[in-house]
Amino acid sequence: MRFAYSALIVFWVSFLAGAPVKGQDFGPLNISTTPLPSNLSEFVLDMDRAIELGKALFWDMQAGSDGMTACATCHYSAGADTRNKNQANPGAGGVFDRFGPNHTLIHSDFPLRKLADPDDALSQVLWDSQEVVGSQGIHKQVFNGVSLGLDGADEEDDCSGIPDTTNNILGVNTRQNTGRNAPHAVNAIFYVDAYWDGRARSEFNGVDSNGNGNPNAMIRKVDADGNIIPCGITMDRAALASQSVAPPLSGVEMSGTGRNWHDLGKKMCNVTPLSRQQVSPTDSRLGAYAVPAGDGKGLNISYVEMIQNAFRSEYWNSDALFDSNGAHIGNGTPDGLEQFTLMEQNFSMFWGLAILCYESTLVSNQTRFDEYLAGNENALTPEEENGMDVFYSGGTKCSKCHSGPLLSAATWGELNTDTDVGIGPVVTVETNGTDGYGDKGYFNIGVRPSGEDVGRAAVGDQTWSSLFLSGMTSALPGPIHSDENITGTNKNIGAFKTPTLRNIELTGPFMHNGSQATLLQVVQFYTRGGDFTHMDPNGVHKYINPIGKLDGKLPRQEAVVAFMKALTDERVRWEMAPFDHPELFLPNGHIGTSQAVAEGNVNPGEATDDLILLPMVGAAGRAEINHPPVKGFLQTTTGAPATTTGPIPLGGTNGNPDPITDMICYEQDGKIIVNWTPTTDVSNYILEVDNGGIMGVETFMLPGSQTSFEYNTFRPNTTLYLLTPYYLGMELKSEACFVRQGLTPGTLSYFLRGDVNMDGTLDVGDAIDLLGGIFSGTPIPCEDASDWNDDGQLDVSDPINVLQYLFANGPAPAAPYPNCASDPSFDLLDCAQANICQ
Numbered sequence: 146m147r148f149a150y151s152a153l154i155v156f157w158v159s160f161l162a163g164a165p166v167k168g169q170d171f172g173p174l175n176i177s178t179t180p181l182p183s184n185l186s187e188f189v190l191d192m193d194r195a196i197e198l199g200k201a202l203f204w205d206m207q208a209g210s211d212g213m214t215a216c217a218t219c220h221y222s223a224g225a226d227t228r229n230k231n232q233a234n235p236g237a238g239g240v241f242d243r244f245g246p247n248h249t250l251i252h253s254d255f256p257l258r259k260l261a262d263p264d265d266a267l268s269q270v271l272w273d274s275q276e277v278v279g280s281q282g283i284h285k286q287v288f289n290g291v292s293l294g295l296d297g298a299d300e301e302d303d304c305s306g307i308p309d310t311t312n313n314i315l316g317v318n319t320r321q322n323t324g325r326n327a328p329h330a331v332n333a334i335f336y337v338d339a340y341w342d343g344r345a346r347s348e349f350n351g352v353d354s355n356g357n358g359n360p361n362a363m364i365r366k367v368d369a370d371g372n373i374i375p376c377g378i379t380m381d382r383a384a385l386a387s388q389s390v391a392p393p394l395s396g397v398e399m400s401g402t403g404r405n406w407h408d409l410g411k412k413m414c415n416v417t418p419l420s421r422q423q424v425s426p427t428d429s430r431l432g433a434y435a436v437p438a439g440d441g442k443g444l445n446i447s448y449v450e451m452i453q454n455a456f457r458s459e460y461w462n463s464d465a466l467f468d469s470n471g472a473h474i475g476n477g478t479p480d481g482l483e484q485f486t487l488m489e490q491n492f493s494m495f496w497g498l499a500i501l502c503y504e505s506t507l508v509s510n511q512t513r514f515d516e517y518l519a520g521n522e523n524a525l526t527p528e529e530e531n532g533m534d535v536f537y538s539g540g541t542k543c544s545k546c547h548s549g550p551l552l553s554a555a556t557w558g559e560l561n562t563d564t565d566v567g568i569g570p571v572v573t574v575e576t577n578g579t580d581g582y583g584d585k586g587y588f589n590i591g592v593r594p595s596g597e598d599v600g601r602a603a604v605g606d607q608t609w610s611s612l613f614l615s616g617m618t619s620a621l622p623g624p625i626h627s628d629e630n631i632t633g634t635n636k637n638i639g640a641f642k643t644p645t646l647r648n649i650e651l652t653g654p655f656m657h658n659g660s661q662a663t664l665l666q667v668v669q670f671y672t673r674g675g676d677f678t679h680m681d682p683n684g685v686h687k688y689i690n691p692i693g694k695l696d697g698k699l700p701r702q703e704a705v706v707a708f709m710k711a712l713t714d715e716r717v718r719w720e721m722a723p724f725d726h727p728e729l730f731l732p733n734g735h736i737g738t739s740q741a742v743a744e745g746n747v748n749p750g751e752a753t754d755d756l757i758l759l760p761m762v763g764a765a766g767r768a769e770i771n772h773p774p775v776k777g778f779l780q781t782t783t784g785a786p787a788t789t790t791g792p793i794p795l796g797g798t799n800g801n802p803d804p805i806t807d808m809i810c811y812e813q814d815g816k817i818i819v820n821w822t823p824t825t826d827v828s829n830y831i832l833e834v835d836n837g838g839i840m841g842v843e844t845f846m847l848p849g850s851q852t853s854f855e856y857n858t859f860r861p862n863t864t865l866y867l868l869t870p871y872y873l874g875m876e877l878k879s880e881a882c883f884v885r886q887g888l889t890p891g892t893l894s895y896f897l898r899g900d901v902n903m904d905g906t907l908d909v910g911d912a913i914d915l916l917g918g919i920f921s922g923t924p925i926p927c928e929d930a931s932d933w934n935d936d937g938q939l940d941v942s943d944p945i946n947v948l949q950y951l952f953a954n955g956p957a958p959a960a961p962y963p964n965c966a967s968d969p970s971f972d973l974l975d976c977a978q979a980n981i982c983q
Contacts, residue, residue, distance in 0.1 A: 411482065835865040849871075
């Protein structure tokens, strides 16, 4: 059922496109400007060529010392890492307390802190683990050098494996794992700083992640006279460049210990791009360079050519030679592995800026939430709209941290915006104990005790708070606002960056430690006010407190989950451009179990990888190759994760898990009718009415014998009717239904189910007209009335049901019947013209 708004209302909604919704002062993401460095053109010659280079580098497995680990390895699925085998890190204790190497994660492993009642942080702790679900990188190795032959560099570096006392099974090394869950790459361009703790600075120095915190960072440049000069650079709004230059040299993520940027530059300048991977000829960025499938793999252009096409010549066009310390030692052709060209010497800058340019295209701004913000009220279902109302209500405070169109306070758009968590880079931080100050966009929400991982505080004297207190205000990404009271204690300890919620259904596991497997578990975490809030009142932010109106009310929690799922961009789900990609081989643990693994023949002492093939996808996405859509963490083939509701609320006394079934609500004669069927004994009910983000705006006590309710108050937009049964004082499982009444009374279409031709009766003519519509394309006056079973689809079963009802004592149609009323469900069917019910 859709809505028949008057012309005035349609005009008004169109006029408000991009205007505040539910009290928020932002519009759809597609009207936001993508932040890029203001001086990018001083380095990048051609933006499109830089994007192509960045995409190739991001997905190329050869960048890893093992020839198997790309940046994309930890960001392959909607920008996240959803692998489930060998993903555990021992955490703060340094010793595995639950899973261990090569463990295969399953739903029953989560959450990592398991409570008897998921809505009560003080209930019995069934288990608690310090372990982290991170991302597997490489085996523990020492880098000896690049393997360079006559035909170019090998895909694998010359490395020596070393014993790993943590990541091994019976003395056989397994791949190492990061100490935090991989942050999302999609929409990451909007963050001020990068990583969970923001250690990758917003300003890029061309060399490492430290920005202006490393005054010794230098690149090399050819001046107007042809001389080689070292120069320090500063590029603003470049956190993705700062971030991208860290993993390739990390001894856990991608590199043998001891590799430097000039080493990686020499390797990549001497390999065929993506030589181990197929690239689709229809790839939105790399298709023009793709080697035809029958002729091999990779691209038919070199990285040297790609850099030359993308970057200004003063950073690569020279025959100058450099030693391993970056000293200019002469000119000519490199002799051996310890001499480097200017291009190889500056490779960190090319890498960082190219990947920044590529990731700047990974913006998911075509969600149904964006459609809603643009004025399409039907873009969200009533349940999703109700979940949005709850999300943005003062009762949950979700939007305090998840603010703006990115739903993150850690973005450029929110940094200098006056929000409920302050304005500017350093803000007043209120806790449930003493107040203090901290960096905006970073919050301690009680996921773990603060001492296990200090989060933002680990950045030390380079946090915005520390820079401000040291008088280095010029190093801040924005001005300090006079309204902020920067006194008391530093609250950055245990604080982490607020991630965007866009595409969140696809990017689990959730939290910085990967402790929650499903979105319902996340909502339950916030319902109980975090896991360690009660143990750290002076550290956890004041907005993290139990949410009483969600406690035990699964329909409200599920509505919030439904809203978060509406934040998915279908291009991301189907990997359509710009989210298409080359082929990728993904290590997903090792052949064997957590008790024993197969040892490699090529690399003795290292476990053999258990590989997953991620096929190449062109611009048209997965559907073009008959590949299923991207699924979230631990989702089944149907995309439905196991549910986690805990022991409360209870089901029926007769064993039925749902004490209430068939609950529907609809408008009839200007009133809301709520009907339900009990499956067990009920002493009484409590019916709560939620509207406009207010949970329980009205509450009614009903006797246990009642099975319907009439509500006479008009409430605009979506209203939830939450029914909670009780038996002898014991709360049973709640059920809910939704009605969307538009902005003014009388906007809902009434119809009589089964009355296809709208003549006021059900007869054989209705079946004939419906068959004509289905098979001959004859216009159907009222699609909603034609949908006999209210499944949201018109098919041959509908006219068959009409005939069975008329002539074979078949079941009656779904509501509304036998009286005219509105549709109790939300679908895309409608009554296109006035009918006898209006």
